[in-house]
Amino acid sequence: MFEFMKLTVKSLLGRFFAGSINPGITGENMASYPTNQLKSGIKVLIDGDPCNIISSDYVKPGKGQAFNRIKFRNLITGRVLEKTLKSGDSLPQADAMELEMSYIFADDEFWYFMDPNSYEQLPASKSAMGETTDWIIPEDVCVVTVFNGAIISVLAPNFVELKVIECEPALRGDTVSGGSKTAKLQTGKVIRVPLFVYEGEKLKIDTRTGEYVSRLK
């Protein structure tokens, strides 16, 4: 537990001073996690990339060397991979953390996020944003992954509320399109909605599937 707190403090400090140090340089006293501490949520460096441990299975053949099979998500690519380590080996800690930050505004190049506690602002590049740009508007709170002081990924909230800015009126008796039509949201994203949706209405959308959930009054 104390080990964990120490690491968190270290990561926080790393983050606050991130502007003044060269990201990527981690120093020689880098902490590492032995296999028995690799629990879900721990952030480690694997082949240079920050990764989030999903699970770690201890495997011990009856008469042999023990292993740990770890499943992890690469925080940059989002891919879930597996690796086998010998028990007792260790992985370097990644100076990465997941924070809740509010989206404030975007310019031509970056999307800016603010930590609601420290008011610190960090920019996110287009590649870090990925498809999240389809779903968020200012003041939405997103889970942001910060690695060596820079945002590397942004996860939209599971549900967002967005206004319809363009939508054809429904045609009476149109059953060919399966009772749905397209609508353009205020973020520019086009989704399928039921026929009764009108321009100017606010909709609840599930960002994980990109599907319409309900109308909001």
Add this chain to the structure above:
Amino acid sequence: MHEATFNLSQLQARADLYKKIRSFFDTRGVMEVETPLMTPYTVTDPHVHSIDLKLSDQTWFLQTSPEYMMKQLLALGCKDIYQICKAFRSDDFAQFHQPEFSMLEWYRIDYDYQTLMQEVVAMIRTVFDPLRVAYYAYEDLFNEVLGVNPLTATCEELREIACLHLEDHAFMDFAEFTLTDWQQYLFSQLVEPVLSDVPCAMVYNFPISHSSLAKPSDNDPRVSERFEMYLNGVECANGFSELVSDEGCIARFKADMRRRERLGMPGVSVDQNFIEAMRVGLPKCAGVSIGLDRLLMVLTKTKHIAEVIPRKFNFDCVEQEVLMLSAEK
């Protein structure tokens, strides 16, 4: 770490199991024994990690199994014996592992591993029935599942198989892996899962390199007279025809010491009392140990071993029951 609280049905299941085991051995004239859990020596096996403790400047070890103690009893002239006890290993807490676990171990004079296998099956049949039992020679099973003979394959061939079957999967720092390491790795990762549909699988004739104190086979010097029992793919028992001479044991200990050195592990002193017993000599015999917690997991259809080795008492439930009782009054 998976935490579980005591529940009465689990306690009852364990009590029932132990009762059946004791009655099984009682009718067969096998005597129950008890040996110390704390010993001045530990095992040499580099992959069995013991837990030590200090008492007035002397280091003691919690037994990793009662094998050495029980064999000393055999050398002393004991006939057929069994023991139900705790064993301790410095392993991670995991789905099938706990540092503290219960073991049933027994020895039968004049038995070999074949006859002992039959007795293990008979014992298991008294606790769960009906039971379909499949028998596989290690070499055939490995060959059938992975298409390569484990006794003749090279390190490189086994490594290729690992990479082929575990796509999207990386191995870290496996350069110094020996043939034995690869055999064990592939067997546990790719062969054992195939056994998960088999209620009871007896696998026998393991390679001589991982045979601990099992007697080499008379017919094939590459394998030893050792078997393991898998219940639904989970290793639950390990037994063998015993090496009965001290030369055989000393040679195995020396091999262990060399492996420890290669792995950069600290040396351990060989159990002198055990060597002494082996000098006196064991009668021809076979012995087996069964992981009772894993057996209980199968019997109670439990997914995690912590559920059968609970470490917590949940008194909140008791309070609620008491409150409900007083409310009824």
